[in-house]
Amino acid sequence: MHVAVLGAGYAGLGVARRLERSLPPDVDLTVVDDGPDHVLTHEIHRAVRRPAVAEAVRVPLADVLDRAEIVTDPVDSFDPETGHVELASGDTLQYDYGAVAFGSDTAYYGIDGLREHAHPLKTLEDAAAIREDALDTIADGGDVVVGGAGLSGVQVAGEIAALAREEGATVPEDVSVTLVEQLETVAPNFPANFRRAVREALVDRGIEIRTDTTVTAVGDGEVVTDGRDLSADTLVWTGGIAGQPAADGDRPVVQADLRLTDRTLAVGDAARVVGADGEAVPASASAAIREAKTAATNLERLVDGGTDGFSPRLARYRFDVPGWLVSVGDGAVAQLGPTVLTGAAAKAAKTTVGAGYLTSVGAAQKAVELTENEILS
Template sequence: MHVAVLGAGYAGVTLTRKLESRLPPEVDITLVNENPEHVLVHETHRAIRRPAVADAISVPLSDLLDRAELVVDRVVDVDPDGGRAELASGDAVEWDYGALCLGSETAYYGIEGLREHATPLKSLDHAATIRADFLDVLADGGRAVVGGAGLSGVQVAGELAALADEEGRAVPGDVEVVIVEMLSEVAANFPPNFRRAVREQLEARGVEIRTETTVERVRGDRIVTDDGDLAYDQFVWTGGIAGDEALDGDRPAVRADLRLGERTFALGDAASVVDAAGEPVPASASAAVREADTAAENLARLVDHERSPSADGFAPRLARYRFDVPGWLVSVGDGAVAQLGPTVLTGAAARATKASVGAGYLTSVGAVRNAVELAEEELR
């Protein structure tokens, strides 16, 4: 019997490691990923200001796996019902049971000129490009615009403002960092006290916030919005996510058992998950890790049932994922905002919490050295 996991982000790595311990040794496990390393995507913004952090947040997948076979290749097409994925090399992977954990891509929403003129933040290469472009802005003076005021956009704007400060360039001044958001608030999908704290952290660092401003078109030197033109020297886009190209940009909907078909599951950012309470689950690393536990349990139950069918012939009852995370975290330059239950923390307490979460995740997947390095970088 063969179980395949496509994608090695938070969901894919966590799921594969759990399957290694839960499935019988006679069951083959394959993990397919385009790159040979697992990257903590939610920390890539740190590499804009501190390129050395890339070493702490990149872990060779071979170091994280016990018995699963690693296939380094790009998935270009998926047939969930048929249990088959086509790879860029021309090879294919077939499975008895599988899981789509391909993550997400940047959504451009068909906005004219956006893809051509804006830099996304989905990889360490993107972080390096953003850094290089912003150093040019610092050298000549100008305006960097961040599109989207979700957590990713907030973190990028915070890093740019902090980098300007480290380079001795005040923000605002002859260098500006502007964050543009179509909704009425930054971090709009989060509780009011969290939103207020995030806004205060951005404003304290000189970031200009323009909410209720929709990007309509992008030119080489200006962004056309419903509130007028906005000139820019650098444009970073973090305004939303779409499915992987192998899924035609879709994020298929799955219910709380995370089942996409009879033999295939979908989880993490690759799917639009509705949990056991009927609530949509926000795309986040913490949700992906917890969904992986549910998916691993369900795959183990199905594999066990197929290997040793029950006397009554009924399929096993599957576990259901319920979205429940202890809180939310976002870094804003050298500051941070943490919400734990109803309590919102800023300052040193929030920074320590942020550092412990990233380091804790790395420790949970066996990357202890990286955990120590990341904690040191976070608390510098």
């Protein structure tokens, strides 16, 4: 029998590591990813200001997986009904049971000129490109626009503002950094007290906030909105997510058992998950890490059921995270239960979470490196 995990992000790596421990020895396990490393995508924004962070948040899959066969090859297409996978190299793979966990792509919503003129923030290479462009804009005293005020947008706006200060510029007097959001607030999917603290942290750093503003088109150096247009020498777009090309741009809806078909589960940002309470689960690293446990349990039960010839009862994922964390330049905002923390306490919480995650996946040295880089921020 063959089990495959397509993608090695938070969800995929979590599923694979659990299956390495729980699957019977005679079951083959394959992990397919488009690169050789697991990357902490929630820390990618740090590399805009601290390029050395790139090494701390990049973990070779070979260092944290023992039993699984690792295939470094992008998925070109897959059939969740049959378990047939076509890889970009032309190779194919066939699984009996599998998990689709290859994350999401950037959503551009058909906005004219957006894809051509904006930097996405999905990879370390994206962060390097943003840094290079932002440094030129800072040197010229220009304008930076970040589209989308979810956690990614808040974090990259904070990093660019901090980078400007480190380069000797003042925000907003010398360099403007503007955060644009279509909805009414920054961090719109989070509790009100968390949203207020995030907004205050942004304002304290000289970042202009424009909510209730829809981007309608983008040109060379210009962002057209339904209100006042913006000058943009550097444009970063974090305004939403879409499915990967291998899934035809779709993020299919799965219920709390994460089952897409009889043989395939979908987990993390690759799917729109409805939790056991009937509510949509927000796309986040925290959710993906926790979904991985449910997905691994269910794959193990499916394998056992496939062997014994009966349909197993599957576990159900219930969304429950202890809180939320976001960095804003050299600061942070944390919500732990009903309490919102800022300043040193929030920054310490964020550092602890990142280092704790790396340690949990067997990358203790990377945890040390990340902590050292956080202390420098």
